[in-house]
Amino acid sequence: MSGDSSELEWALHVLVKNYDKYASGCCKKPRRISKKDFRKMLSRELNHMLTDTGNKRAADKLICDLDENKDGHISFEEYWTLIGGIASPIACLIRQQEHGTKFTK
Ligand SMILES: [Ca+2]
Numbered sequence: 001m002s003g004d005s006s007e008l009e010w011a012l013h014v015l016v017k018n019y020d021k022y023a024s025g026c027c028k029k030p031r032r033i034s035k036k037d038f039r040k041m042l043s044r045e046l047n048h049m050l051t052d053t054g055n056k057r058a059a060d061k062l063i064c065d066l067d068e069n070k071d072g073h074i075s076f077e078e079y080w081t082l083i084g085g086i087a088s089p090i091a092c093l094i095r096q097q098e099h100g101t102k103f104t105k
Pocket residue numbers: 066067068069070071072073074075078
């Protein structure tokens with residue numbers, strides 16, 4: 001990775017690296033995240049943005065919703081659906097926080 005990548009490029013890099021950190025697979029099989037590891041990822045990486053990530057049933061429901069082809073694993077495309085799904089509420093949150101800090105100054 002070159003040192004002069006933009007913030008957006010870096011953010012995408014982080015998203016891909018995060019997927020790879022929890023995904024398993026080899027060169028012949030596509031990388032996928034198991035339900036167990038996906039629950040781990042939710043509680044470790046998204047516990048500030050998603051509520052109930054420590055709640056096994058809530059996490060299982062989310063995984064079930066994301067697992068479009070119902071193979072019990074989260075593919076990169078399915079992971080990307082999660083990112084897309086939380087991007088909009090996160091954008092709201094970030095704007096609210098920015099708005100809030102402007103007001104307190
Ligand atoms: Ca799947």
